[in-house]
Amino acid sequence: MGEPREEKGDTRVPPSLVRYELLHEDASGTRARRGRLHTPHGMVETPIFMPVGTVGSVKGVGPDELLTLDAQIILGNTYHLMLRPGDDLVGEMGGLHRFISWDRPMLTDSGGFQVFSLSEKRKITEEGAAFQSHLDGRKLLLTPERSIEIQETLGADIIMAFDECPPSTESRAYLEKSLARTTRWLHRCVKAWRRERSSLFGIVQGGMDPQLRKAHAEEVCAVDLPGYALGGYAVGETPEAMYEGVAYSAPLLPRDKPRYLMGVGTPVDLINCVEQGVDMFDCVLPTRCARNGLLFTTEGKLVIRNATWAKDPRPVDPACSCYTCRTFSRAYLRHLFVAGEILAMRLNTLHNLHYFLTLMKQVREAIAEDRYASFARDFREKARAQEAERTRTK
Amino acid sequence: MGEPREEKGDTRVPPSLVRYELLHEDASGTRARRGRLHTPHGMVETPIFMPVGTVGSVKGVGPDELLTLDAQIILGNTYHLMLRPGDDLVGEMGGLHRFISWDRPMLTDSGGFQVFSLSEKRKITEEGAAFQSHLDGRKLLLTPERSIEIQETLGADIIMAFDECPPSTESRAYLEKSLARTTRWLHRCVKAWRRERSSLFGIVQGGMDPQLRKAHAEEVCAVDLPGYALGGYAVGETPEAMYEGVAYSAPLLPRDKPRYLMGVGTPVDLINCVEQGVDMFDCVLPTRCARNGLLFTTEGKLVIRNATWAKDPRPVDPACSCYTCRTFSRAYLRHLFVAGEILAMRLNTLHNLHYFLTLMKQVREAIAEDRYASFARDFREKARAQEAERTRTK
Numbered sequence: 001m002g003e004p005r006e007e008k009g010d011t012r013v014p015p016s017l018v019r020y021e022l023l024h025e026d027a028s029g030t031r032a033r034r035g036r037l038h039t040p041h042g043m044v045e046t047p048i049f050m051p052v053g054t055v056g057s058v059k060g061v062g063p064d065e066l067l068t069l070d071a072q073i074i075l076g077n078t079y080h081l082m083l084r085p086g087d088d089l090v091g092e093m094g095g096l097h098r099f100i101s102w103d104r105p106m107l108t109d110s111g112g113f114q115v116f117s118l119s120e121k122r123k124i125t126e127e128g129a130a131f132q133s134h135l136d137g138r139k140l141l142l143t144p145e146r147s148i149e150i151q152e153t154l155g156a157d158i159i160m161a162f163d164e165c166p167p168s169t170e171s172r173a174y175l176e177k178s179l180a181r182t183t184r185w186l187h188r189c190v191k192a193w194r195r196e197r198s199s200l201f202g203i204v205q206g207g208m209d210p211q212l213r214k215a216h217a218e219e220v221c222a223v224d225l226p227g228y229a230l231g232g233y234a235v236g237e238t239p240e241a242m243y244e245g246v247a248y249s250a251p252l253l254p255r256d257k258p259r260y261l262m263g264v265g266t267p268v269d270l271i272n273c274v275e276q277g278v279d280m281f282d283c284v285l286p287t288r289c290a291r292n293g294l295l296f297t298t299e300g301k302l303v304i305r306n307a308t309w310a311k312d313p314r315p316v317d318p319a320c321s322c323y324t325c326r327t328f329s330r331a332y333l334r335h336l337f338v339a340g341e342i343l344a345m346r347l348n349t350l351h352n353l354h355y356f357l358t359l360m361k362q363v364r365e366a367i368a369e370d371r372y373a374s375f376a377r378d379f380r381e382k383a384r385a386q387e388a389e390r391t392r393t394k
Numbered sequence: 395m396g397e398p399r400e401e402k403g404d405t406r407v408p409p410s411l412v413r414y415e416l417l418h419e420d421a422s423g424t425r426a427r428r429g430r431l432h433t434p435h436g437m438v439e440t441p442i443f444m445p446v447g448t449v450g451s452v453k454g455v456g457p458d459e460l461l462t463l464d465a466q467i468i469l470g471n472t473y474h475l476m477l478r479p480g481d482d483l484v485g486e487m488g489g490l491h492r493f494i495s496w497d498r499p500m501l502t503d504s505g506g507f508q509v510f511s512l513s514e515k516r517k518i519t520e521e522g523a524a525f526q527s528h529l530d531g532r533k534l535l536l537t538p539e540r541s542i543e544i545q546e547t548l549g550a551d552i553i554m555a556f557d558e559c560p561p562s563t564e565s566r567a568y569l570e571k572s573l574a575r576t577t578r579w580l581h582r583c584v585k586a587w588r589r590e591r592s593s594l595f596g597i598v599q600g601g602m603d604p605q606l607r608k609a610h611a612e613e614v615c616a617v618d619l620p621g622y623a624l625g626g627y628a629v630g631e632t633p634e635a636m637y638e639g640v641a642y643s644a645p646l647l648p649r650d651k652p653r654y655l656m657g658v659g660t661p662v663d664l665i666n667c668v669e670q671g672v673d674m675f676d677c678v679l680p681t682r683c684a685r686n687g688l689l690f691t692t693e694g695k696l697v698i699r700n701a702t703w704a705k706d707p708r709p710v711d712p713a714c715s716c717y718t719c720r721t722f723s724r725a726y727l728r729h730l731f732v733a734g735e736i737l738a739m740r741l742n743t744l745h746n747l748h749y750f751l752t753l754m755k756q757v758r759e760a761i762a763e764d765r766y767a768s769f770a771r772d773f774r775e776k777a778r779a780q781e782a783e784r785t786r787t788k
Contacts, residue, residue, distance in 0.1 A: 056726070057735045064717065085704070085729040092705055093725050101721045310479070311486055323458065327495045331487050332450070335479040341451045345736050 018158055018199035018226040020046075020258040020279075026366075028373035031251065031277035034364055037073075037258055039105040039157040040197050041097065044072045046258065046279040047367075049270060049360045050107060051353055052287060055080040056090075056100045059287050060349030063102045068323070069353050073105040073157075075282045078150055079114030082142075083133050087150040095155030107282070108156040109262070110147045110189075110203075112163050113231075124164060126181065144188035152198050158227065159198040160262075161189045165232050168207050175207055183219045190223055199226040201260060207232055208241055210248050217252035228253045229260040230278075234269070243272050250276040267296060267359055271379045274363050275372065286356045290348035293337045296355040300386030302330075304348065309334045322354035323347075412552055412593035412620040414440075414652040414673075420760075422767035425645065425671035428758055431467075431621075431652055433499040433551040434591050435491065438466045440652065440673040441761075443664060443754045444501060445747055446681065449474040450484075450494045453681050454743030457496045462717070463747050467499040467551075469676045472544055473508030473536075477527050481544040489549030501552040501676070503656070504541045504583075504597075507559050507625075518558060520575065538582035546592050552621065553592040554656075555583040559626050562601050569601055577613045584617055593620040595654060601626055602635055604642050611646035622647045623654040624672075628663070637666050644670040661690060661753055665773045668757050669766065680750045684742035687731045690749040694780030696724075698742065703728045716748035717741075 019038045026032040037044040051058045051066065053074045058066060066074065076096055081087060093099045097106060112129065115122055119131035128143030144162040151159035163182040166175055186202055193200045202220040206213035221228060230249050233242045246261060250273070253259045260280035261273050270281055286296065293304040297317035302309075304316070309330035316333060317325050324333070324347040336344035366375035413432045420426040431438040445452045445460065447468045452460060460468065470490055475481060487493045491500060506523065509516055513525035522537030538556040545553035557576040560569055580596055587594045596614040600607035615622060624643050627636045640655060644667070647653045654674035655667050664675055680690065687698040691711035696703075698710070703724035710727060711719050718727070718741040730738035760769035 055729075055733045055735065057730060057733075057737045060736050062737055062740065063721070084733055085725070089705060089725070089729075093707060093723065099723070099726055099729075101726070311483060313487060327457070329487065329493070331479070331483070332493055332495070335449075335493075336451060339449045339451075339478055341449065342454050342736060342739050343451045343456055346456065346740065 017195065017197075018258075020227065020256065022256060024368055026372040027370040030275045030372045030376065032274050032363075032367045032372040032376075033277055033279065034367040035258065035279055037105070037280075039073075039199070041103060041105040041157050042072075044105055045364055047270075047274045047360055047363055048072055048280055049356045050075045050280065050282040051356075052077070052282055052284045053100070053102075054284075055084060056096065058349075058353075060290060060345045061353065063100065065346075065350060066102070066353075067104075069350065069357055071104070071353065071357060073107060074102060076100075076106060076108045076154065076156060077114060078108050078111035078147060078154070079118065079142075081108075081154060082111060082140075082150050083135050083138075087153045091153040091155075095153075097155060105157045107158040108151045108154050108160065110160040110162040111142050111150070112147070113165050113263075115142055116165060124181075126184075128162070128185075129164075144185040145192040148189050148192040148194075148200070152194055152196065156198055159193075159200055160229065161186045161200060161202050163203045163205060163231060165205060165235065166207070168232075168235065168237060170207075172209070172212075175209065175212055179205055179212060179216045179219075183216070186220060186223060190225075201225060201227040201229050201258075203229045203231040203262070204249065204253070205232045206249075208237060208245055210245075213245070213249050214252060217249065221252070221254055225257070227258040227260060227280075229262050229280075231262050233261060234264045234283075239266075239269065239272075242269070243276075246273050246278065247276045250278055253277075267356070268380060268383050270356075270359065271363070271376050274367075275376050286352035287349050290352040291345050293344075293348065295348060296352050300383075300390060304330065304333050304337050304344075306334070316351055317355070320351065320354065320358075322351050324351040324354075411589065411591075412652075414621065414650065416650060418762055420766040421764040424669045424766045424770065426668050426757075426761045426766040426770075427671055427673065428761040429652065429673055431499070431674075433467075433593070435497060435499045435551050436466075438499055439758055441664075441668045441754055441757055442466055442674055443750045444469045444674065444676040445750075446471070446676055446678045447494070447496075448678075449478060450490065452743075452747075454684060454739045455747065457494065459740075459744060460496070460747075461498075463744065463751055465498070465747065465751060467501060468496060470494075470500060470502045470548065470550060471508060472502050472505035472541060472548070473512065475502075475548060476505060476534075476536075476544050477529050477532075481547045485547040485549075489547075491549060499551045502545045502548055502550040502554065504554040504556040505536050505544065506541070506556050507657075509536055510559060518575075520578075522556070522579075523558075538579040539586040542583050542586040542588075542594070546588055546590065550592055553587075553594055554623065555580045555594060555596050557597045557599060557625060559599060559629065560601070562626075562629065562631060564601075566603070566606075569603065569606055573599055573606060573610045573613075577610070580614060580617060584619075595619060595621040595623050595652075597623045597625040597656070598643065598646070599626045600643075602631060602639055604639075607639070607643050608646060611643065615646070615648055619651070621652040621654060623656050623674075625656050627655060628658045628677075633660075633663065633666075636663070637670075640667050640672065641670045644672055647671075661750070662774060662777050664750075664753065665757070665770050668761075669770050680746035681743050684746040685739050687738075687742065689742060690746055694777075694784060698724065698727050698731050698738075700728070710745055711749075714745065714748065714752075716745050718745040718748075 021036040024034040035046040122131040147162035312330040315325035415430040418428040516525040541556035706724040709719035
């Protein structure tokens, strides 16, 4: 525990890095908070949902459309980008912002999660994770130092510490060993961090065990960083177990720093976790579901390929103001999807992202107006009723 | 030859149908002409290239982007639409314009060409073409009457006569038989045509035989129709054979009606055939090539996946003002294409369509300014030099 104390109050941390401004805490009995992230590429209103741009593109839409949707910040995946086109190339091209033509804030993950979930023959040692590329079998090594180097080369506004997210099926003994290593890796990340334009966030792991979570949160938060994340949720546990875990873990993170719940989630997940004080989310759900034809609406989920919609002249969601809903019928969208037209991917993605981003806007308004408790309750009840109706009519 | 004479000057033809306005004939020694098509959905400046929207979508782009590109008229394929989603459904949804959200002019083909090129077990009789759907093997019959009925239900501004486009390998005896039948089919089309909002164009066939072309042109043009097309070109013959054929055939069509060369072509094809007095073109080339990563530029063709572009910060075409060229580098476009990202299809398609539509704008300007001969000569010379350079550096 020597290094984190050395880092605390490190005079090398310039004020130009990401700063969290807490605007308002909900007064209706929840832990929800309204805030702002000030970053080198502009401001982000929180709570926020971040669309995922895996390999330098939010699948199905362009940066012009992300601006129209008013996406405030997007995510890039270090693992994917290091393999293709390669971090060196992106660096030579002026960094990820310039390469993909996105001049709003961006966040990259550490690559760790994908090494453990996508690559073949991975082996974790104290040094880092040795693995084979899932694309061409190349043997590679990702270490805390290398992950930070890649992320700073990519030049995201927010970069993540290299951690292990162990499967919840592992023994407590393994989890303890893993957490201790993740803490040591965090210290190595902090040491490697150049602090020039990218702000490093730490990640708290610990699975579903409150004791381990608390201990790890203490270790991670002992390092003075611009923000903190909760990892190891939405990795296979039930939604209830996740909500319980987040309710316990979120308050362990400092009040004056942004709290990022990684890889979450469904609309109800967002509502419930904002309630526990989470500020930032990312998930492939809206974009991936769009490509599979599952659309999120204020009236529940809609499977666009269903024959029910073949002659339906209504928009996907009559209450939605996105380009897709303003312009096209369910009948046309179903036709495009069934015919395998590329346009289906784009229109579905536009709609789902609009749904998620609008939901978060409503979340921010409800917090600002001190009515988040009723907002969240109403949303959950409506979602429950819609799901019951969906199951009934199946 | 009774029916066509009956149709000539038919008082049932309302003036609301498509009307061609000949604005100017090039005075630099070519047959190029500058004109306008007045249609129920607005005006089209000719010569024009029409992007192909096979099954109700110009592959890779949306109607919003086609407007930004200033596409003046697009094409829909009767064969594809009758199979999926079905002409009845499109009719119930208010017609093709409304179904796909496109309120500019539209043209549909007769379905004949695809029946002969895509379907299985097709059999041509006097009645029409019996075939099996390439999608599900359904047995269907397309006749002149049915083709016109489908096209009028779809509601395109311009609809095409049902014809046979026989392979150029057929015997002269077969060609003569086919042409006579296509003429009889034309008369049946004219009889079936309701003349409400769709304008019927006749199609002249005759392969590469001047005698047959001339005879068929006389038969077809004896029917007073809003426009005429040349079919049976770009079906496997050499470009030189096509140019020779079009040079012979285009002047056989009436001067006061629009002339449409079906399924053509490459940029040089467009330049050469405008020179012979053609006003309208359609081809899947720009959109299909885009999806395969072949981009048209003022400096020649560019294969975006080539490793040459991996770190090239330049736009695809520095002289191009499309969204893709204004925003992204060759390096990024190559990355998107190699990574199989959907966005690659969209950005490539936007660029190629912009190239084709801009080329036709320049064509119109050159004609208006009586310098089409030199414009066409310069274009051909540049294209030849570029192709030589491409072959040399391969």
